[in-house]
Amino acid sequence: MTKPHLELTGVHMAFDTPKGEFLALDNVNLKIRKGEFVSLIGHSGCGKSTVLNIVAGLLQATQGGCVLDGHEVNTPGPERAVVFQHHALMPWLTVYENVELAVNQVFRKTMSKAEKREWIMHNLALVNMQHAIDKRPGEISGGMAQRVGIARALSMKPSVLLMDEPFGALDALTRAHLQDALMSIQQELNSTVIMITHDVDEAVLLSDRIVMMTNGPAATVGEELTVELPRPRNRVTLADDATYVHCRQAVLSFLYEKQSFPAKSQPTRAEPDADTTGPTSSPALPETSADHAVEEVTKERAMA
Numbered sequence: 674m675t676k677p678h679l680e681l682t683g684v685h686m687a688f689d690t691p692k693g694e695f696l697a698l699d700n701v702n703l704k705i706r707k708g709e710f711v712s713l714i715g716h717s718g719c720g721k722s723t724v725l726n727i728v729a730g731l732l733q734a735t736q737g738g739c740v741l742d743g744h745e746v747n748t749p750g751p752e753r754a755v756v757f758q759h760h761a762l763m764p765w766l767t768v769y770e771n772v773e774l775a776v777n778q779v780f781r782k783t784m785s786k787a788e789k790r791e792w793i794m795h796n797l798a799l800v801n802m803q804h805a806i807d808k809r810p811g812e813i814s815g816g817m818a819q820r821v822g823i824a825r826a827l828s829m830k831p832s833v834l835l836m837d838e839p840f841g842a843l844d845a846l847t848r849a850h851l852q853d854a855l856m857s858i859q860q861e862l863n864s865t866v867i868m869i870t871h872d873v874d875e876a877v878l879l880s881d882r883i884v885m886m887t888n889g890p891a892a893t894v895g896e897e898l899t900v901e902l903p904r905p906r907n908r909v910t911l912a913d914d915a916t917y918v919h920c921r922q923a924v925l926s927f928l929y930e931k932q933s934f935p936a937k938s939q940p941t942r943a944e945p946d947a948d949t950t951g952p953t954s955s956p957a958l959p960e961t962s963a964d965h966a967v968e969e970v971t972k973e974r975a976m977a
């Protein structure tokens with residue numbers, strides 16, 4: 674294999690808590706190639722955001738680490754843009770100014786004023802938001818704001834796009850539109866994407882590879898699934914595609930049969946409290962849409 678573009682090696686993440694050390698991640702290893710779209714899926718509280726935050730440079734692993742294009746990741750940087758579930762736009766700035774802020778961060782010295790304007794408009798056009806440049810976040814819908822968040826991230830020409838449930842708070846139609854937009858933008862730009870999702874269909878539709886995490890504490894990569902579906906992908910025709918159905922079943926089987934409920938008895942370096950799965954009290958029962966999908970399968974099986 675050629676040298677990976679992004680590599681997580683032997684990542685352990687232990688948090689200091691009032692009840693002792695809490696081992697969230699135990700030996701996470703992941704190699705990602707340039708332009709690959711990787712989804713992270715797993716039950717609530719298993720450590721997906723922790724992995725993403727380590728790649729973003731927002732958290733430092735207690736052991737092991739992350740290397741991007743041969744450089745160790747220690748701090749946040751514009752080559753790793755993050756899109757959160759809630760857009761996190763500056764409420765007092767317009768749509769245009771929000772993207773401009775990011776562009777100035779990266780291209781202040783290398784682009785002229787006219788080039789910057791053209792670049793900002795180009796990125797807003799990618800997500801079809803050029804009509805709302807003078808609006809403030811409070812004057813646009815949640816889906817529109819999320820689109821601006823994506824444009825802002827893309828405008829930094831990041832080497833890696835990190836997305837933490839980017840469509841989780843959106844209605845089904847807006848989510849579908851944005852998923853389609855993301856697929857075509859990613860194909861056009863060949864960006865590397867790591868996306869956290871709870872949605873099995875979203876993971877299969879968008880990904881080249883799905884990384885499935887075991888339940889925490891001491892979570893790690895449980896299984897990886899390569900999604901061998903040609904691109905461009907069409908959600909309507911894929912619904913009956915045998916490979917699509919197989920991938921969907923494989924992820925559901927991992928979540929439902931192999932990791933059905935977050936375990937309470939897995940090893941931690943210090944077990945802070947026997948009746949919690951973690952210091953920020955991850956719920957004992959799953960509550961994710963992956964878990965809703967599990968319920969769906971249970972019902973389907975009961976009816977069969």
Ligand SMILES: Nc1ncnc2c1ncn2[C@@H]1O[C@H](COP(=O)(O)OP(=O)(O)OP(=O)(O)O)[C@@H](O)[C@H]1O
Pocket residue numbers: 688689690695697715716717718719720721722723724889950951952953954955
């Ligand atoms: N700063 C912290 N201090 C202590 N514990 C933490 C901290 N951050 C995360 N954790 C714990 O680490 C575990 C993994 O959390 P993380 O947010 O990465 O999970 P997740 O898979 O992203 O969850 P969700 O799907 O619910 O967003 C959880 O048990 C959480 O309580």
